[in-house]
Amino acid sequence: MKKRIIAGLIVGITALVIIGFTVYKVFTGKDVGFNEIISIAIVMSMFFSTITWGTKEDNDGIFQDEELGKKITEKSSKISYFLLMLFLLGAVMADELVNGTINIFLLLVLGLSMITLPFTEYLVAKKYE
Numbered sequence: 001m002k003k004r005i006i007a008g009l010i011v012g013i014t015a016l017v018i019i020g021f022t023v024y025k026v027f028t029g030k031d032v033g034f035n036e037i038i039s040i041a042i043v044m045s046m047f048f049s050t051i052t053w054g055t056k057e058d059n060d061g062i063f064q065d066e067e068l069g070k071k072i073t074e075k076s077s078k079i080s081y082f083l084l085m086l087f088l089l090g091a092v093m094a095d096e097l098v099n100g101t102i103n104i105f106l107l108l109v110l111g112l113s114m115i116t117l118p119f120t121e122y123l124v125a126k127k128y129e
Helices: 002-027 034-052 067-099 104-128
Strands: none
């Protein structure tokens, strides 16, 4: 458990530093771009992964490759899929309200997101037939 806590603290502090730097850039009027947003996303993803999954060496927490870990991954993946679709729909609606037009690329990604799950389920089902 000690390694997990230490790793969580290190990644958490790193995330706070990157977020703090990005907030500083916003308040000083500097551009916030791709690098800052992707860095925050990667470090936050690492942080949540670190605090969620246990390690076999320390024998703590839930292991990702066990049955419970696989069930958690499956359920959270489906929830994440629908949340992402909802966020995309919100982005399309916000873009229309703010700009008065619909971003065709954002609308295309929303359409693709709507067919991704059924298409993937079809491919996986074909594997078992």
